[in-house]
Amino acid sequence: MIRHLVLFKLNEGVERDDPRVVAGVDTFRALEGRIPEIRSWELGWNFSDRPIAYDFAISSSFDDRAALTRYLEHPEHQAGVAPWREFATWVIADYEF
Incomplete structure (x- = not known):
């Protein structure tokens, strides 16, 4: 199995209630069940106020590397990611478990 983690940091001046962000989160929420390769799908807002914290996270799993690539x-997925480029940056980690 492959775990795919994505941590998003909203750009300076962008808030969670920004309509672009709300739409972006809604789009990500809708991906579960729409892309057959997804085995598990969790997402949510960070509640930590630590300065190193990111704002939003997605944790998902896939059967193998080929399934992750197809996803x-x-x-x-491409349509869901595209709007986030306007208001956030992110980091990822993919690992086998």
Whole structure:
């Protein structure tokens, strides 16, 4: 199995209630069940106020690296990620478990 972690940091001046952010989160929430490669899907807002914390996280799992690649290339995933480029940066980690 592969774990795919994504941590998002909203750009300076962008808040959680920004309509772009709300739409972006809604789009990510809708991906579960729409892309067959997804085995597990969790997402949520960070509640820590530590300065090193990121704002939003997605934790998902896939059967293998090929399934992760198909997910990453899937048109619905690409459409979901595209708007986030306007208001956030992110880091990822992919690992086998």
